Amino acid sequence: MEAQFLMFLALAAVALAASVMVITRRNLVHSALYLIVTFFAVAAIYVLLHAEFLGVVQLLVYAGGIMVLFLFVILLVERPGTGPAGKPMRWHAAASGVLTLLVAAILGAHFLRSGMAPPGGTAVLGASGGNLETVSLALFRNYLLPFEVVSVLLLVALVGAIVLARPRA
Amino acid sequence: MQGFDASVFLRSLVWLKPELFLALLGFVLLGLSAALPEGKRRYVGLVALIGLAIAAVVVSSYAPGFPLGGPKIAPGTAQGGFPDGAGHPGFLADGFAIVLKLVFLLGAALCVLMAVRFLDVEKAQRGEFYAMVVFAVLGMSILASGNDFVTLYLGLETMALAVYTLVGFLRASRRSTEAALKYFLLGAFASGILLYGMSLVYGATGSYNLEGIAAAIASGTAGPRPLLHVGAVLVLVGMAFKIAAVPFHMWAPDAYEGAPTPVTGFISTAAKAAGFAMLLRIFFRGFWGLAADWTLLLAVLSAASMTFGNVVAVLQDNVKRMLAYSSIGHAGYMLLGLIAVGSSGGDPLTQRYGMTAVVLYLLVYTFANMGAFGTIVLLRRGSVPGDRVEDFRGLAGTYPVAAAAMTVFLLSLAGIPSTAGFIGKWWLFGAAIKADQAWLAVVAVLNSAISLYYYARIVAAMYMTAPEETRPEPAPAGLRAALAISLVFTVWIGIYPQPFIRFAQYALWPIGR
Structure with a gap:
């Protein structure tokens, strides 16, 4: 630990x-x-x-x-x-700083309120064969049909990109 | 993982026959387009056409009474496959999916019939065109059967990617490339909004399956209501973009105008039908428990689409652009059917009426709109783009039959009696009145009157002006067949609609269980 x-x-x-x-x-x-x-x-x-x-x-x-x-x-x-420099950058920095503090405050408050994750959360995952195995079992069992559809989708994207990008005859 | 059984998966494959066949057809077409020499590419179109016809037979073989063997689906029942961990099916085979798949295949076949000669004129005769049409239909089919967000979204994107490619297929044309880029950027943006909405709904209900979502909403176990509502609204925004409803219609006129004309016909009919299929599935199966909330939103979308689409169409001089705005208006009409179902309050008669009206109108609109775009394809030759109102001048003298057919298509789009459009609008407006939304029906009728004005402009150009002194070349066989099919069915549905109403009624499924 x-x-x-x-x-x-x-x-x-x-x-x-x-x-x-x-x-x-x-x-x-x-x-x-x-x-x-x-x-x-x-x-x-x-x-x-x-x-x-x-x-x-x-x-x-x-x-x-x-x-x-x-x-x-x-x-x-x-x-x-090259890049923009000078006055706009200073405003940019100030605004970024304020936003960062704001986000940090919101997230911090959220974590403090909800408390830490109960110990042993990762141990449960380890007992069931680990994160990798859980994800892959879901992917190749319950999501097998969407997984195969994705392969067609990628093929369509590939062919479409080639059709649009190859030089004109 | 509990709940997974390999034999269940293999048994489910029997409901996937049309999609498996379409995927195979797409691969064959890609291979053919690479193997055939330049001059013989048009035969890829022929193979695509035969393939689409076989796919239609495979789809219809599920219908009871069809002579071919295999498992059947009785009307009003659904056969599910590919269950998730909770046992909800991810892929549905029901009458609705079958009817919609037939409409997609019809739109694709008419598009291919027109495209063979069009691509010759544009010097872009390449086999990938037909493969992309087939892959687009494959995506639509998956979408029509999808019962969870993952399957629905993947079907939608498969269709969309193929359609973006088709819109930009004319590489030599700036308009085509510009249209594809605009369509792609806005489409990707809309998909992002849709996905964000889906993720919020998943977060609120703990299920990505439509039945799981419906169960969570019905039992009150759905998480924070604002999260669910924001998610549902974002999903609606994404879908409104896909069917080109105002105010999410910006892409439509540019994409329709720039796309190769057969593709314009395809995206305005089949792709729009796919959008409606997804809208119906998600909102009637998943969000039925929220019907009172989303019906109001749909009513606003519908009234805005009808009014804006038809009024702006009056100002257009480009016929493709005019039909694009008219198509936005038609999306508004078709939403009436959904609104009727949503505001029925569980009355099964009104629900059935509304569902039938939407599906029937999708069919009617496919014939009329494909026919109208087919006439524009006919006018495209040499240096004449063929999509301006003045290009239609004197068409009655040069192509009398085509001019008469175009008149019928336009009258059908306007909803004049004895054409198919009248029957379709009769059901849609009737559905709105049945559901106590008479004001929407009034808006729709007023807009139909406006639409008559701009449709009549084209008719006047065809009949009231003398033809220019050009000897018309004979129309190619494919295009002639496409126009003839559209014409015959437009008149047939207008005069004897009963078989087609029964066809649409096969698409009913028990709503809001």
Whole structure:
């Protein structure tokens, strides 16, 4: 328990520090790379909480897919190293600070009121074969039909993208 | 996981025959379009047509009395498959799904018939077009049978992705590309709203299955009411976008105008029918316990759609745009049937009347609207876009039969007696009156009168002006067949509607159990 708590503190510190770097870097590509560090740290926290599936999805979808999209957009839209500066930024910073405090206060109040999760919550999951197994059993049993429909949907998306994107004959 | 039995899953597959066949057909068409050389691509269209006909036979084989063997579905009963953990079916096979699937297949077949020559003229004859039509129908079929949010949403998105591609299929046309982009962006946004609403409903009721949701609402175990209500409203907003009801209609005129004309016909009939199928399922199966609340919202949507659609259509000079606004108005008419069911207060007679009216009108509207767009396809040649009112000048001289057919389609859309549109509107307006919503019926009748004005403008252009001195080329066989089918059924339903009313009544299911 102690080790887990220390691990959590370390990972949370990494996630927070990387997040601060994301919003303070001038170079957008650097910001994007720090964002990946944040994603990894959050994914590690999920694993720590026995939410292995969520951790893997976090890595695949966010650190994999969405980051690549971010980088593409940054490279296409704006030259790295440029960005708005000066007065509007100061207002922006002040407003962000107020909003952050507000969200933190709301969330903090919520957690304090509802109390901590009962201990043993993760142990129950572990006894039933773990988060990963529970999710995959649901996916391949009760959700088998939607799962197969998704495969058709992705094929349609793929073919549609090729039809619209390939050079004109 | 309790409640899962592999043999139950395998037995459920028997209700999935049409969808399995359509998926196979889609793959075959994709393969064919890659294998066939440039000049023979149009045969992919022929294969698609045959496939759609076989799919219609497979769908109808569930109907009692159909000569082909296999399991049957008696009217008013539902066969469920693919149960979730609580035992609620995720996929329903009932009369409603069968009738709606036949309407989708009809719309798709008419679209393919028109498209073969249209794609030649546009120099965009590619097999993927037909595969996308088939995949769109596959999505609609899954949606029509879906009984939980996951299945419904996946069916909707499969349809939507295929339709976005079809709208933007003419790569050389700026209008087509622009239409596809607008449709895609707004569609994705609407899907987001829909999903958010679904997640709130799931949070409030603890079930994503429509029967589970209905049970939670009926037993009062649904969580905080505001959460449920906000979720239901967001779902309604997402669905209103899909059927292009005011004020969520912004995409429709641009998408309809820019899309290849056969596709415009397809999205204004089959895709709209799919939206109505989903709306009916979610609100009558899932949110029946909230009927008093959402009926009022639907009434506002309906009155706004009818009035706005018909008034703005008067100002249009582009026929496709005019029909787009008229289509917004028709969504308003069709909502009358839903409102009748919702405000029936549990009276089974009114419910049956309202349901029948909606399904019958979807069928009637498919024939009339596909026919009208087919005439626009006929006018498209060389450098003439064929979708302006002036393009219709003197059509009675160049294509007398097509001009007469177009007149019938327009009269049917306006609801003139002895056409199918009259029968459809008779049932819809009757449903509104039966449910004590006479004011909506009055609004609808006034709007039908307005619509006569702009439909008559096209008729006047066809008959009152002399034809230009061009020798008409003979209409291609596929298009002629599509127009003939639409014409025959529009007149047939107008004169002898009984078989079609029985067809629509097969779609009834026990509501609000």
